[in-house]
Amino acid sequence: MxxxxxxxxxxxxxxxxxxxxxxxxxxxxRDRTDDNKCMCREFREQIxxxxxxxYCHCMLYYKKK
Numbered sequence: 001m002x003x004x005x006x007x008x009x010x011x012x013x014x015x016x017x018x019x020x021x022x023x024x025x026x027x028x029x030r031d032r033t034d035d036n037k038c039m040c041r042e043f044r045e046q047i048x049x050x051x052x053x054x055y056c057h058c059m060l061y062y063k064k065k
Contacts, residue, residue, distance in 0.1 A: 002064045003047065006055065015060040028058040 005012050018027025019038055026036045035041040043056035046063065053065045 001047070001050075004062050004064070006059050006062060008059075011059055015058050018058075026058055 006015075015027060019025070021027065022032070024037055025032045026038055026040050029036045029040075038058075039061065040057060043061060043063075046052045046054070046056070050065070053063060055062050
């Protein structure tokens with residue numbers, strides 16, 4: 001398993017700006033809860049799944065099997 005940043009620099013820069021603006025919460029989500037703090041709960045659970053390969057919700061991170 002390997003987790004990397006999205007190779008698209010524009011997406012990475014946009015999401016990082018959003019994270020700064022929201023205090024570390026996923027800029028793609030309305031609720032400011034612990035579950036939505038980057039790295040969000042949804043992606044942490046996807047990481048645990050050995051069959052999952054793909055991007056997190058906001059496309060900042062990519063998990064490769």
